[in-house]
Amino acid sequence: MSGHILVQPEALHAAAAELDAAAARLETSLSVNGVALRPPPSGAEEVSFLAAGYFGALADGFFPAALASISELHEAAATLRAQAAGYADGDRVFGEALAAGGPQ
DSSP states (O other): OOOOOOOOHHHHHHHHHHHHHHHHHHHHHHHHHGGGGSOOOSSSSHHHHHHHHHHHHHHHHHHHHHHHHHHHHHHHHHHHHHHHHHHHHHHHHHHHHHHTTSOO
């Protein structure tokens, strides 16, 4: 069994694009549907106000977590792109060394 790893930078770039797209979809969903996470009280009685307050408290925790997730998705995509560039540079250096006749 060989110890070689085959890395295709284009696959890493495609994965990074998927992560960025997921972050964009989540960001759009938050901006479009964010108001629905904070419904107004459905009535004037105490239960309606408590229920609306409960949903508001959940939204207070959800928004920061969702925004952190968006940031993490973008960071993971950037890491994949950097790794793809590193592999491509390594392949270029090894290719140039082979073309020059190997290590001197």
